[in-house]
Amino acid sequence: MNExxxxxxxxxxxxxxxxxxxxxxxxxxxxxxxxxxxxxxxCGIEPVGDGWVQFxxxxxxFALVFLVFDVETVFLFxxxxxxxxxxxxxxxxxxIFIMILMVGLVYTWRKGMLEWA
Amino acid sequence: xxxxxxxxLIIAGVTLFSGFMVVTSSNLVHAALWLVAALFxxxxxxxxxxxxxxxxxxxxxxxxxxxxxxIFAIMLTRREQLDHxxxxxxxxxxxxxxxxxxxAGLVFLLQSFNGFSKTxxxxxxxxxxVNQLGDALTSxxxxxxxxxxxxxxxxAALVGAVYLAFNKK
Amino acid sequence: MIPLSWYLILAAALFSIGLYGxxxxxxxxxxxxxxxxxxxxxxxxxxxxxRYGDVAQMAGQVFAIIVFAVAAAEVAVGLALVISVYRRRNxxxxxxxxxxxx
Amino acid sequence: MNFWSDPLKVAADWxxxxxxxxxxxxxxxxxxxxxxxxxxxxxxxxxxxxxxVWLERKVVARFQDRLGPNRVGPFGLIQxxxxxxxxxxxxxxxxxxxxxVVYNIAPLLSMMSVLIxxxxxxxxxxxxxxxxxxxxxxxxxxxxxxxxxxxxAGWASNNKFSVIGAFRQVAVMVSFEIPMLAVLLxxxxxxxxxxxxxxxxxxxxxxxxxxxxGALIFLIAAIAELGRAPFDLAEGESELVAGxxxxxxxxxxxxxxxxxxxxxxxxxxxxAILFFGGYRFFGLEKVSPFLSIAxxxxxxLIGYWIIxxxxxxxxxxxxxxxxxxxxxxxxxxxxxxxxxxxxxxALLRDASSWLYITGMxxxxxxxxxxxxxxxxxxxxxxxxxxxxxxxxxxxKAEGVVEAHH
Numbered sequence: 001m002n003e004x005x006x007x008x009x010x011x012x013x014x015x016x017x018x019x020x021x022x023x024x025x026x027x028x029x030x031x032x033x034x035x036x037x038x039x040x041x042x043c044g045i046e047p048v049g050d051g052w053v054q055f056x057x058x059x060x061x062f063a064l065v066f067l068v069f070d071v072e073t074v075f076l077f078x079x080x081x082x083x084x085x086x087x088x089x090x091x092x093x094x095x096i097f098i099m100i101l102m103v104g105l106v107y108t109w110r111k112g113m114l115e116w117a
Numbered sequence: 118x119x120x121x122x123x124x125x126l127i128i129a130g131v132t133l134f135s136g137f138m139v140v141t142s143s144n145l146v147h148a149a150l151w152l153v154a155a156l157f158x159x160x161x162x163x164x165x166x167x168x169x170x171x172x173x174x175x176x177x178x179x180x181x182x183x184x185x186x187x188i189f190a191i192m193l194t195r196r197e198q199l200d201h202x203x204x205x206x207x208x209x210x211x212x213x214x215x216x217x218x219x220x221a222g223l224v225f226l227l228q229s230f231n232g233f234s235k236t237x238x239x240x241x242x243x244x245x246x247v248n249q250l251g252d253a254l255t256s257x258x259x260x261x262x263x264x265x266x267x268x269x270x271x272x273a274a275l276v277g278a279v280y281l282a283f284n285k286k
Numbered sequence: 287m288i289p290l291s292w293y294l295i296l297a298a299a300l301f302s303i304g305l306y307g308x309x310x311x312x313x314x315x316x317x318x319x320x321x322x323x324x325x326x327x328x329x330x331x332x333x334x335x336x337r338y339g340d341v342a343q344m345a346g347q348v349f350a351i352i353v354f355a356v357a358a359a360e361v362a363v364g365l366a367l368v369i370s371v372y373r374r375r376n377x378x379x380x381x382x383x384x385x386x387x388x
Numbered sequence: 389m390n391f392w393s394d395p396l397k398v399a400a401d402w403x404x405x406x407x408x409x410x411x412x413x414x415x416x417x418x419x420x421x422x423x424x425x426x427x428x429x430x431x432x433x434x435x436x437x438x439x440x441v442w443l444e445r446k447v448v449a450r451f452q453d454r455l456g457p458n459r460v461g462p463f464g465l466i467q468x469x470x471x472x473x474x475x476x477x478x479x480x481x482x483x484x485x486x487x488x489v490v491y492n493i494a495p496l497l498s499m500m501s502v503l504i505x506x507x508x509x510x511x512x513x514x515x516x517x518x519x520x521x522x523x524x525x526x527x528x529x530x531x532x533x534x535x536x537x538x539x540x541a542g543w544a545s546n547n548k549f550s551v552i553g554a555f556r557q558v559a560v561m562v563s564f565e566i567p568m569l570a571v572l573l574x575x576x577x578x579x580x581x582x583x584x585x586x587x588x589x590x591x592x593x594x595x596x597x598x599x600x601x602g603a604l605i606f607l608i609a610a611i612a613e614l615g616r617a618p619f620d621l622a623e624g625e626s627e628l629v630a631g632x633x634x635x636x637x638x639x640x641x642x643x644x645x646x647x648x649x650x651x652x653x654x655x656x657x658x659x660a661i662l663f664f665g666g667y668r669f670f671g672l673e674k675v676s677p678f679l680s681i682a683x684x685x686x687x688x689l690i691g692y693w694i695i696x697x698x699x700x701x702x703x704x705x706x707x708x709x710x711x712x713x714x715x716x717x718x719x720x721x722x723x724x725x726x727x728x729x730x731x732x733x734a735l736l737r738d739a740s741s742w743l744y745i746t747g748m749x750x751x752x753x754x755x756x757x758x759x760x761x762x763x764x765x766x767x768x769x770x771x772x773x774x775x776x777x778x779x780x781x782x783x784k785a786e787g788v789v790e791a792h793h
Contacts, residue, residue: 004164010507014500025639040547066562067182068275071358073569082251084580090255091734100268104275116708140307166337173525181532190365212309220302236287253344267355274359278366
């Protein structure tokens, strides 16, 4: 518990410091808003439409592949911590685990999903 | 009222409020960001329960990956401005009733459980949860099979999701 | 020390909020957000029972990790379904996906 | 136990004594002191950050054959302070249609995600912060909060460039998190722990020597995580203005900027901790904690310098090339490296340490060489394919030339 108290304090301090800096800037800075200054910046041209644009679906596929790999790799950490004290059996387990993971990567690759275009 | 209890109450309040905002906010991106807050609250609950590894994994997996995926999906599926319409279906009050009933029922059932208000023993000194977890996940007497099956499950999810989302007709 | 009941009640409340979200929201993505809350409530219970039971028995934490994997798989496939439906029907409102009625 | 050998404990005991003497609860006094200590560390980091701005500008000037800031104060040392005063008194604009709450939280989270990393940095054997037993994952968890802050900044600005820049940046950051996670397994395997302090304590021989390939992959992934050149496509100026922070001005922009510099320095530090022995340097760390702090800061500065060197030498890579490089090259290598390392570790564990080290280095070199050869072969085929596509047009043009002759 104790160590998490310190981590919590770090989170609080990590929020206080930038908040303080921004608050000081807010107090010191001028505040003279006008519609032109407030308009969104599109290289000096009048903004067209709202800020939302249609996205490439490819962004989603990369996030998807990332999610699966992320979870799988996190699983490997307890295995890696214990590896020094375990025999070859545990190593083989981990290798099988990674191999199954790589099958997914190869499948995505062969389907052409890792291409950006 | 000890310090630990006060911390718990603050965390629980934040978590439940964020959870409530997830199911009620009309802007979906806001709902996803409130979900992040709720997940972070749950991570703090894990930290309070001395499960540091689980707390960190919660942040890595849920906030770092699942929340990002949600936001990407919301941005991909928002062609018309859905944000201002009615966000609940016509049976929402049934949902609310079921939710309240389930909460009451769960508390009623749990209250009859004899370990309901027991307190935790101190963690033995030198206890390393990550080490124990490594043992449990790799020893044949432990959870090797779930460990490997989880890998297969995720492989199936990847293959299925890639096929579903990007199979061009 | 905090009694076990506090954690269980927190988990039950979070579960019920998630359940409301699943039952009441129209948008399919929002329904999945509710499911996430429910899965997290389950995880709180699992870890709480690990802590309040025999600490050397890692079953609670192992199950919590398996739930992470299941949640990841659920989100991946669920959102892929939503996107797939959106591409065909141009909607993510669950009520409008009624083509199987006929 | 004197101030020279354990300054933190001596100072803390002394201050706790004073506070308890004033009638304060011992636990409250402890927490208050921890809070003040952390506040002090974070403030020192912010001052260091100001210094890093100067350093970066000086170094980039040297790389580009210029002088850099040299007008305000000796060697231009006062220049960053002048910059900060400028940032402080600038008007803070919020664009129309911005989501104000999210817009204002994003820079806070961005800075926080960097500052909390220092919670697990061991500065000296007795100056630990927290020796978290899941330290390696904490690194990734903090990165996750940084990723989130970028999405929030981009989305809340209500600007097309910001949104696209944020999404590109996030796509790259999350992609490169996978090889980073994978190579974090390697020091974990060697040390048998994820705690940063344990990793340093177990590092009798630099892990860089045991796994040079792993260290290299970590560096590449760290640069991508930072969004610095050659992976800085979020701020491809010609296409996306300044990326996700286009609409930010004044101190809020300053937070993103300072956060990036401090992040680079911090990753230099983590590179040193994971692969170059952290605060250890031939037993010098046993002399005094102050010397240990000097050693780790020096190593972190070297790491930071290498990151800068790469930034100002390489050109920006296109997003498709970047993602292809990650998923088709870096990720497979990282996972194969983990498998090879685990296997070699199990096989050579009982062998003599010389055999162990030689085996590890050889396996790394062979793996690196084989993967480079494969990449070369594939790219040669790809080149031939592309040239084959061009061939008809080319031969036609040649035919025209021939006819003229």
